[in-house]
Amino acid sequence: MSQFIEIIDIYKHFPVIRGYRDFLWHSIRPRYVTALHQVSLSITQGELFCILGENGAGKTTLLKILCTLMLPNSGRVLIQGLEVTQHARQIKALIGYVLSDERSFYWRLTGRENLQFFATLQNLSKAVAKARIQTLSEQFALTAYLDKPFQTYSTGTRRKLAFIRGLLTDPPLILMDEPSNALDSLSAMQIWQYIQQTLVKQQGKTVVVTEHNLQKVEQFADRFAILKQGQVKTVETLRSLRQQLQSTTRYQLSLQTSSPTVMNWLKQQGVIHQQIPLAPDQYTIEIELNPQVITPSAFLTQLVGLGASVSCFVSITPSLETLFTAYYQHV
Numbered sequence: 539m540s541q542f543i544e545i546i547d548i549y550k551h552f553p554v555i556r557g558y559r560d561f562l563w564h565s566i567r568p569r570y571v572t573a574l575h576q577v578s579l580s581i582t583q584g585e586l587f588c589i590l591g592e593n594g595a596g597k598t599t600l601l602k603i604l605c606t607l608m609l610p611n612s613g614r615v616l617i618q619g620l621e622v623t624q625h626a627r628q629i630k631a632l633i634g635y636v637l638s639d640e641r642s643f644y645w646r647l648t649g650r651e652n653l654q655f656f657a658t659l660q661n662l663s664k665a666v667a668k669a670r671i672q673t674l675s676e677q678f679a680l681t682a683y684l685d686k687p688f689q690t691y692s693t694g695t696r697r698k699l700a701f702i703r704g705l706l707t708d709p710p711l712i713l714m715d716e717p718s719n720a721l722d723s724l725s726a727m728q729i730w731q732y733i734q735q736t737l738v739k740q741q742g743k744t745v746v747v748t749e750h751n752l753q754k755v756e757q758f759a760d761r762f763a764i765l766k767q768g769q770v771k772t773v774e775t776l777r778s779l780r781q782q783l784q785s786t787t788r789y790q791l792s793l794q795t796s797s798p799t800v801m802n803w804l805k806q807q808g809v810i811h812q813q814i815p816l817a818p819d820q821y822t823i824e825i826e827l828n829p830q831v832i833t834p835s836a837f838l839t840q841l842v843g844l845g846a847s848v849s850c851f852v853s854i855t856p857s858l859e860t861l862f863t864a865y866y867q868h869v
Contacts, residue, residue, distance in 0.1 A: 542711065542744045543581040543604065548613030550574040550599055550768075573599045574610070575768045584742045586734055588755045590862060591765035597748040598638070600765070601713050604746065605635045617711065636704035638715035638748075640696040645689040649680065649699050652688055653706065660707050667706065674702040677732070693720045701729060705737075712737060714747045718754060726754065734758045756858035764865065771869045779861050789834065791823045792850035793841070800846045807832075824854065 551570040574596045581587045589597045602608040603615060606626040615622040617629050643652050650671060657667035675681045678698045683691060691699070697720050704712060717733070718726035737743045738760075749755050755762055756776060763773045774782070788811060795801070796819045804810055804823070812824040827837060834851070842848060 542583040544616040545579040546614040548610040586738045586760045588759040588762040589748045595765040596768040634704035634709040634712045636714040650684040712745045752859040788854040793846045795846040797845045800844045
């Protein structure tokens with residue numbers, strides 16, 4: 539598949555001005571903080587791509603550069619072959635941007651009036667805008683709220699309206715800054731299912747998302763990039779990250795034994811991650827095995843040979859949150 543977005547060695551910094559003195563001295567001795575440093579990415583057409591990182595890693599700055607709200611100090615960004623520094627107007631027509639807050643809405647207008655206003659700004663005809671607003675509002679159960687003032691909306695309803703606004707023009711590229719933020723679990727699942735099933739799989743759109751909810755990323759993303767201190771540390775699928783990080787495999791083991799020899803042997807092996815006594819002489823234990831040291835079958839053979847009765851032995855697949863934490867601490 540073709541590359542929809544090409545980000546090539548971009549750099550972005552901001553001036554450090556904390557007060558009047560910094561403002562006066564900036565032209566003489568300017569100081570800057572780096573937001574993005576030598577960032578390069580390629581995102582495929584029809585891909586659900588997530589950008590991960592802690593607060594301040596540069597995720598939102600990168601999204602703002604992609605949608606031309608901000609320009610890089612150096613480097614290149616191409617969207618469908620168009621350079622953001624030279625073709626901002628054409629690129630804006632390709633993009634729907636879902637913000638992480640609702641400050642750009644007009645609070646005294648109704649939801650419908652807000653959407654009609656933004657549709658007009660984007661040159662949608664009244665008929666097309668009316669149809670899109672109705673279809674999307676029904677999809678996300680907002681019809682009953684459309685004619686109420688925006689200021690009366692709950693935070694979750696405002697987030698849904700922001701989501702609808704980003705889809706009004708039916709753009710081929712959608713950029714989302716934490717789309718499930720402030721949503722209840724059912725609404726968040728609905729949003730993510732719509733992104734994956736409808737926007738990406740059915741309509742073939744390219745979607746780029748920043749997200750802190752790693753469970754949703756694990757469930758829905760095709761690939762993700764990990765940013766740390768403004769740099770891309772890796773671009774992976776969940777499967778490739780697991781293969782990269784897992785030198786050991788974790789298992790859950792349920793056993794029954796009255797022999798202290800069994801528990802002493804387990805402790806000597808240094809494989810116990812967690813131990814939960816269930817009843818006298820009954821345990822559920824999480825262990826980590828390195829197959830280069832001892833295979834699961836050899837481990838079980840020795841354990842049973844010591845007199846343990848094993849009723850359960852299953853592998854535990856680490857979550858993206860576990861992998862992300864482990865990776866982030868060592869890069």
